[in-house]
Amino acid sequence: MQYYLIPAYATIALTLAYVALSVLFAYTNSRRAAFVTATVLLVAIGVFAAIMASSPLEITIANTLHAYPFSMFFIMAFSLLAVLVNILSYRYSTDYTAFSMLFSFIFMGMFLVSSANNLFSIMLGLEIVSIPAAFTILHSGKRHIEAAVKFFILSAISVAVLTFALALIFPYDLQMGLTYLAPNFQISSGYIIALAIIFIIAALGFEMAAFPFNLWVPDVYEGSPSNITAMLAGMNKKIAFVALIEILFVIFINYATEFSPIIVLLSILTMFFGNIVALSQANVKRMFAYSSVSQAGYIMIGLAAATQFGLEASAFQIVAHALMIIGAFAVIGWMESLNIRSVSDYTGLHGRNQFAAGSLTVLMLSMAGIPPLMGFVGKFLLFSSAIDARLVALAVLGILNSFISIYYYARVINQMYTRKNSARIAAEPYAMAVALVAILFIFALGLYPQPLISLAHNAMVSLRS
């Protein structure tokens, strides 16, 4: 028995326990027990994963799960994010125990994708993530059927495309491994590899909301209740990035110069599309949906750089944006429950509830990349990595986009701080707690980003070794 590997086993055991208990509590319909169990277990998973992420240890379990800093970094991040989403859902979900069960499946899927040791695990994990997600939207009431169906169909297409891509490379890599075969993985016919790469990017592009595949995003985000939107934007979207990093930068690492231009192009289009469309949105939730599309474009800058530094920057920004968007949707969901939806409804929010206006302001400034917040550090690392990889034009366009985004964030901030006499809004502990935790992390990691940068560095070193 190797004692120093106990945290790795513990994350797996606790995840399984989390799923089992959530199913049990859904059966007995005990809300509070489900909530407390989920929170405690997710925090424990996060702590154990953080311990493993900071050490270079690794172990492969049952030839399927690979516990190494890369997987543990993302499990750590996702368990923290899951705690936040869970708190929001406890407050806003109409049938919390059912949500909790579906959410435990989603978390398990994310665990599987992060710690995948082969392509099948990734595919399976993505399915386990996306199908319960569609059900969580569907479950939230009749209004949400359209959003659920759209999300389900697009997830199905995405999985189909991914399957086809895997089928293309299957004859050349019978084990579908992510670790062993990577260095000597060679395919004689170039176009098959090109097709496989394009299909993989397209399939994951649906979930990442990269430009031509992102048309579902605003409808689904707006149509879903805000706790689910927070989950989709903060977790589901990010897991697709994790899968893409695992596939492109392990299996196809020798083709980096070939796939990099594709990602550069997608990144530029995604940033511009998200930001320019967001400029004209009247509904705040929709505006944030488009802003989150543009943020996907920023994250792709790091992948386009295709260097160690670029991947670290992307990993940092994945965590940063997930925290920001979950915090933002916590406040937006709170406002939505009071029927405050459009930018003009937000007028005078500062006078109605200082915390809501203040926290949303900080989150938006962070998304716009204003120092010393976490969003700035993420963008700074991303643009640096682009210039480091001599993609100066990409960095210029990224900075330009970051500047464009100021305008629509400033519009909302401007409205919130306009004086207008309306009824005060009562405090809402759950949404406020989530926003507060997000803001604390954003401030802490914005003022002193070194710990997360080191973890991201370890993670990416272990992925590429």
Next chain:
Amino acid sequence: MNILPIIIAIPAIALVLIALLKERHSKLISTASTGIVLALSIALLALSIQAGKASFSQQYSYIGSLGIGLDLNVGIIQLILLLVSSAVLFAAAMSGNTEDEKHRLSSFLVVLFQLASVGLFSSANFFIFFIFWDVGVVALFFMINTLGSANRKIASINFLIYELFASALLLLAILLIYFYTPVNSFDLSYIAAHAGLIPANIQMIIFALLFVAFMINMPLFPTHFWLPDAHTEASTQGSMLLSGVLTKYGGYGMLLLFTMFPISAQFSKYVAVLAAASAFYAVFVLMRQTDVKRIIAYSTIVEMGIIMFGISAVNNYGIYGSAYAMLSHGLAVALMFLAVGVLKHVFGERDIRVLKGTVVNARSTTYIFLVGTLAMIGFPFSATFIADILIFLGAIQAFGVYGLIPLGAIAMLGAYLYFVINKSMLSTKEASSTVGATTMGHRLGYALLLLLIFAFGTMPFLLLNLIR
């Protein structure tokens, strides 16, 4: 013991205190924070005089993996700017938020801006320079947006868009500098030593990006459109800080740019023409204004044009003269904005066609305005006098007799301000009626700024002896 980290820690602690303590303590905390930092800046000056040179530095590790440190460094130019920014901030904090009762918000923003300013002027690398730059811009955005007058919303958004465009260019420039210096570094002294090794075409790009970024902030003629509205719509405190401190960010940036990058010498003639044109343009526009606050806002562009003119001479007289001019202009313009704010507070009016005979009912403020005008146009015994002498000596050295042309802009500025005072404030045929009264805070603000203007005007050796 090193003073630099304390200077930055004090506003940071004050921020937390203002957020946590009761609103009635806010103004006291902001006054204390700015006052202590002013005292410490003066202590730095005293230490420098004792040592015969200004050189303080302190390093902390920050983002180790990228070689970014939290490095602070204060030389003579930084010391000058620290002095002016902390003096203006102290005056602004003492005079308080005249227009409104939002003491917590205004004190919080003053202290946040103080943190940004002392951090920016004492930073030793471009990374934290950039961070503090943006924090300062955002603090003043909120100051205009929440505490300004009727048209503050549009003015503040305009301000934010211009300033953040500048900061986007700045970010791009510092990233380029970082990756094109031989050892990737943000460190100002390292970059200054190795800027010549950056490929010439990249140096051109960096120069262009930095020049435009600082030009927007300063501001010079074609990019000044945010300034008149922002200064006019901001609260009195906001105008003082905008004109007295924020425009100095760009001025300081220009000083860095022209002293660090050898390539900038190639452009000095064109920059000088631009700066002179900017000063003349602004003074002609100024002559059409009737709102006193707007007149002073335009006078900022005139003076910043003169400062840029001094920098573009790229010699010792020009560089240190410009730094000295930033000191003198910051103090004088803060004094004038404070006086105008009080006039508005006392008479409820700022239009020179309506504001008549203020000398009858607000004697001290009217004379303060007069003295502020004299201090701004370089009357002997005011700090601007020393600064102007240095700047024009430098300009003659660099451009010959053409270097004296911008004096015309200063003369016209003085003439119009004299006209304003004569026609409106000193005319006793009719006197505007009062709606408010001057407070002790205002008088203390006047006293502080006047004292410093006079001190640096009569004892220039305090600072100039430190130049080596």
